[in-house]
Amino acid sequence: MKRFWMRSLTGQWVTLVLLALAVSQLLFFAIYRGDQMRTVFLLRRDEFLSRAASVSRLLDSAEPNLHPGILNAANTVAVRYWLGEKPANDPIEWEKAARESLMESSRPPRLEDLPVIEGVKWEELTTEEWKGESQAHLLHLPDWNGFGLTTKTKEGSWLHAVYAKPGAPVGPPGSYYVSMVITAVAICFVTALVARRVGRPLGRLSDAAEKLGRGEETPPLPEEGADDVRRTAVAFNRMQSRLKLYVEDRTRMMAAISHDLRTPITSLRLQAEFVSDAETRDKLVTTLDEMKEITEASLAFAREDAVLEATRNVDVMALLESLCEDLSQLGWEVRFTGGEALAWRCRPDSLRRALRNLIENAVRYGGAAAVSSERGSSELKIHIDDEGPGIPAAEQEKVFIPFVRLESSRNRSTGGTGLGLAIARTIVRNHGGDISLQNRSPKGLRATIRLPLD
Ligand SMILES: Nc1ncnc2c1ncn2[C@@H]1O[C@H](COP(=O)(O)OP(=O)(O)O)[C@@H](O)[C@H]1O
Ligand SMILES: [Mg+2]
Structure with missing residues (x-):
């Protein structure tokens, strides 16, 4: 320190x-x-x-x-x-x-x-x-x-x-010390004032960068002050607007592709009905249905991403509890070990969606989900545990890639498009955090969401 x-x-x-x-x-x-x-x-x-x-x-x-x-x-x-x-x-x-x-x-x-x-x-x-x-x-x-x-x-x-004049004063007179102290105090005061003037925009910049990292939108920084400081603010503002444009462009593109794929898939689906060979027809229909599901999921994701929810201060623990309750009522096996109330600034609906995807996986692949939290000094960890087969260490990063599904789950035809983890990670990263997976012993998987507490 x-x-x-x-x-x-x-x-x-x-x-x-x-x-x-x-x-x-x-x-x-x-x-x-x-x-x-x-x-x-x-x-x-x-x-x-x-x-x-x-x-x-x-x-x-x-x-x-x-x-x-x-x-x-x-x-x-x-x-x-x-x-x-x-x-x-x-x-x-x-x-x-x-x-x-x-x-x-x-x-x-x-x-x-x-x-x-x-x-x-x-x-x-x-x-x-x-x-x-x-x-x-x-x-x-x-x-x-x-x-x-x-x-x-x-x-x-x-x-x-x-x-002889022994013991005569050798040091400077008392008035000298007084004037020195006055000078020092005055200099400290002026320096502190100047430092604050320079420091304030820097503080604003770090606040804004922090917010941007969490995916919050911040008003442009005032472009004022000393040249160097002003240039930094200008650069930050430009970066923020470019970043926004970039994300919007990509989202719009993804929405357009998903949307435009729907029509040809529907038309193929209609034509497939006329295939005479029953086996081929069934295969075609299944594949086309899967494709349709994927495009629909992509479209839904793109749409949701496009309308970025506003951030709000909510109690994360209450959010977790109500989510687990809702899912239990749907007949899912979800257990929640509560924690101390914790107000945190986030996009609650998105966060719910990310949590829901992880819980859904735990229930789908592991039979039941156990949700718990762990609060550190600088981050909040939310664990979602199951007792299913887990994921081989080599695949634990791969499953976050969109549309990646492990062979085992494909065979079991559990349904799903392979977007759940990708979406969850995007959301959590937009909050400045991340998701990681880890096998539990003797079996099962632990998904951990880390959220930064400023
Ligand atoms: N809790 C889990 N236990 C075992 N495998 C899992 C678990 N969660 C995810 N997976 C694997 O990761 C893949 C990707 O998950 P996800 O992105 O949610 O897509 P989906 O659930 O639609 O298949 C799943 O298909 C599954 O193979
Ligand atoms: Mg899933």
Whole structure:
């Protein structure tokens, strides 16, 4: 079983479009976020350096007793300045002092947000970057999301600065997610709408094809919508009308032939009466009577086929029961094991005829008929069982051919023209089903009608 979103057209489209959206957003992030982060980094670095340079120049121009006040004034939550006696050659030592200084700020970062800085080195700043008096060195602290700086003052002490903004958000802002969700929902909605527009004609087409398969007549499909869909509808309509013409032509032809044969047969029959040899005359008459019966049966079948009955919703079980009852009253031996009521769309009179032909065979060749039903999830089976001689496996398909009768039944002169099974199969196939025959053990035949339950 495929999952829902892969089964329906709408599901497939929505999945595909959402996938495309996700991929495009990921690409966008990979390209633009990297760029953006780089810009922000450079801006912060510039800002940090120019502020540190200001503080350094201020210290150089002020009396030493003013230095603590200046540093205090320059300190912010994220940027801290302090003076030291020694240069900060070892980053590990510098780190300790920087951490202490950060902890003294009014809103100190959490200690666990300041991991040990590893593998960082002081890098000398060029005069381009550093506008202070004496040489300065810079530390990049990606783990702290900041920088460190050290430079010498005029008095010979060292000015240190640290900038740390740990735990700063790295992902996109919340509004981004909101807009993403809105976009995704809007896209899903539009896609579903389009998919339904495309899918509706397809649904109509499959319904119509299903009906056509059951022999129901359906009004022509509306020829509208996208080009491909419209062409399909046009092709289906054309097929349906051609099929109808074809069937009508054939039926009319068969009716005409049967009809036209009647006159010469009747005339032959009259002439046969004048044959003097009694034996020959009897043979001729019997053969001609048989021929007449065959043409009559063909004509009846053609006529019936020509006026296709309209489909109706009927309870198949009730139909079976009443048929069996009617046949029992005619003196036939028919048993019916009932089943649950089942409403089904069919041509009830035709279906009755098909069933009747099978029951008739069972009674005629097997003495009695037992009718039962079996309901599956997708089809209904109707069994007609008898305890007659059965039919050799090799002949079980042949007997469906019109006018085919097995030698054994000819000899027993059971009557009949060999059309019963052909007619029954035509009718059942017109309902989208089929008939099959099977020998029963120890003896007898089972005829099974299968009808599709959509
Ligand atoms: N229940 C059955 N048992 C044995 N033979 C059967 C049975 N049903 C049909 N047949 C064979 O199949 C042939 C064709 O059947 P059908 O088409 O109904 O024509 P008909 O009954 O007019 O001969 C029969 O002549 C008979 O030989
Ligand atoms: Mg028959």
